[in-house]
Amino acid sequence: MASPRQRSAEKLFVVYDGECNFCIATVARLKELPSRADLQFVQIQQLEQQGMLGVPGIQQVSEQQLYEKMHVADSNGVLYAGAEGVVRVLRTVKGLSVLSLLYQLPGMSRIADAIYRIIASRRYEWFGRTEQSCSVNGCEWKPPRQNNNHPEGGR
Template structure:
């Protein structure tokens, strides 16, 4: 009986798909940290570079190029709502115990613009400041080199 209850609770939990740059060291570290936090939602993290391999269909992003996806993190809700950049971070914060109090600050006049600017500023320099992971590395695992 406990198993059914747990399954029912899982089905009711909100589900978010988080698309991120799998070669960005800052992005990889951020995803690792987010996985450690207690979220009320089920967060599914997918590197943009692996999106085709997951067989995930996200119709709301069909018109978005991979290059556009790599400019900022995208969070997709099950109803199709897409949050990108700082708005995506805020959307995740709304689900994290102990941090959800930060989310309403994004609605304060002037803070949304400042948060969006800071996100773009850091995202535009992320490789320069934090480096770039091997293209074959995603979720902390790297592909082995092919043998000749």
């Protein structure tokens, strides 16, 4: 049985490129860090195979947009993309949440967005690409079962 703290943890879906070495390494590191949220890591390639099911709100994002930026979705379907998505995840990671405050300083969001765009556009060139998109247990993720009798989508 889950403790009250586990039940109350927010759930965030982190949609990333499972062929990007930098993205895979970042996800592997995030999995090691303590988070106040239930972080679900979902590869874009998994979404393509499963028909975009299971991640709230992701259906409104085109395939091209998914590959341009990492997307983070909360359980209400609110989406955060690029640097804003990184900051959304950082807010939940113990010890790194203070970094998310920098994004709120005047001009910092524009700088962070520009840096994110540069890295994202050159990620394969700088960090390489793998054809094994399940290399960090990403293929273990299964979309939640849809159950219309329960508001939370399950038991």
